[in-house]
Amino acid sequence: MTTAFFRTVILYFILIIGLRLMGKRQIGELEPSELVLTLIISDLAAVPMQDFGIPLLYGIFPIMTLLCLSMLMSWFNLKSVRFRGWVCGHPTVIIREGKVLQQNMARNRFTVDELYEQLRCQGYSDLSAVKYAILETSGQVSVLPYTKESPVTPQVLNQNVQDNVTLPILLINDGHIMSENLSGSGYDRNWLDRQLKDRRLTSPKQVFLMTVDESGSVVCVAKEGNA
Amino acid sequence: MKALYIPTALLIAIMVFSLWVGRYVEQRTDDWISLLEQVEETAAGENWTEAGERLRAAYEDWDANQEFFHTILEHDELDEAESLFAGALAVCEQEDDGEFHVLLAQLTKQMHVLAETQSVSVKNIL
Numbered sequence: 001m002t003t004a005f006f007r008t009v010i011l012y013f014i015l016i017i018g019l020r021l022m023g024k025r026q027i028g029e030l031e032p033s034e035l036v037l038t039l040i041i042s043d044l045a046a047v048p049m050q051d052f053g054i055p056l057l058y059g060i061f062p063i064m065t066l067l068c069l070s071m072l073m074s075w076f077n078l079k080s081v082r083f084r085g086w087v088c089g090h091p092t093v094i095i096r097e098g099k100v101l102q103q104n105m106a107r108n109r110f111t112v113d114e115l116y117e118q119l120r121c122q123g124y125s126d127l128s129a130v131k132y133a134i135l136e137t138s139g140q141v142s143v144l145p146y147t148k149e150s151p152v153t154p155q156v157l158n159q160n161v162q163d164n165v166t167l168p169i170l171l172i173n174d175g176h177i178m179s180e181n182l183s184g185s186g187y188d189r190n191w192l193d194r195q196l197k198d199r200r201l202t203s204p205k206q207v208f209l210m211t212v213d214e215s216g217s218v219v220c221v222a223k224e225g226n227a
Numbered sequence: 228m229k230a231l232y233i234p235t236a237l238l239i240a241i242m243v244f245s246l247w248v249g250r251y252v253e254q255r256t257d258d259w260i261s262l263l264e265q266v267e268e269t270a271a272g273e274n275w276t277e278a279g280e281r282l283r284a285a286y287e288d289w290d291a292n293q294e295f296f297h298t299i300l301e302h303d304e305l306d307e308a309e310s311l312f313a314g315a316l317a318v319c320e321q322e323d324d325g326e327f328h329v330l331l332a333q334l335t336k337q338m339h340v341l342a343e344t345q346s347v348s349v350k351n352i353l
Contacts, residue, residue, distance in 0.1 A: 055300065071233070075231050
């Protein structure tokens with residue numbers, strides 16, 4: 001049992017490091033090759049975790065080899081468009097100018113049911129609203145509707161609106177001061193203490209969440225029981 | 228370029244280590260096979276005391292390598308060799324020539340199997 005425990009701990013950390021190296025994408029956003037890699041790695045880790053007759057290295061070495069190959073593939077993907085196309089494939093247009101390109105759908109083994117499912121997921125119940133649909137390499141479908149079906153924006157209405165979108169920066173996260181964010185935003189601890197005092201708070205530990213944006217607007221949510 | 232060099236270096240390190248393991252296992256099993264051949268020759272001359280001593284020496288050398296061998300080889304294969312060693316030592320004490328010969332042949336074969344599992348060959352790869 002102790003063997004199982006230690007093997008599991010070791011493999012767990014190797015998997016965490018491995019998945020961290022693979023990037024931040026979620027399962028649904030993985031390229032086919034990345035999805036296969038994830039499945040193989042989890043299987044490789046499970047075998048030596050359960051079978052003590054197999055050396056741990058028999059799990060670690062293939063996992064490390066796969067991760068290294070994956071990193072090399074990513075590097076080549078970045079450097080070469082042709083290589084990227086070869087490994088990940090190319091996006092395929094399946095609706096052009098409102099016309100369904102059946103050959104392209106068949107080539108990608110993409111069924112009408114799947115097309116309708118993807119359209120419904122994006123809020124389109126009718127093909128007539130869709131000008132372009134592109135089957136991405138991740139398997140997702142990007143839909144570009146006709147202008148008359150597109151959501152209204154100020155630009156469409158020729159309206160001049162002030163751009164007031166700002167990026168909030170987290171200063172306090174569940175009682176913990178994000179020092180790098182604080183100094184990076186141009187503020188210091190004295191300023192933070194003043195902000196807390198203005199809100200009748202005595203310590204950052206009483207704060208659940210505090211952000212500041214580029215305009216200096218502060219949002220502070222006190223922890224329950226401190227408000 | 229770090230994203231190129233680190234995985235490349237790691238892959239090379241893994242490959243070099245794997246090749247070294249194969250070579251090391253082959254060398255060590257060759258040593259034990261030659262010791263077992265000496266044991267067999269000695270037993271063929273009915274010198275059971277010396278055969279027993281030589282077999283015990285081979286076993287002690289084998290046993291001293293088991294910690295590392297268990298990290299690189301499947302435990303079933305090692306346990307099989309371990310049992311054959313134990314059997315051969317017991318039969319050697321009984322001075323049973325026929326069975327001793329069979330067990331030594333099995334043990335030698337098992338050593339070949341251990342080396343074979345780590346060798347780089349088309350048969351293993353495919």
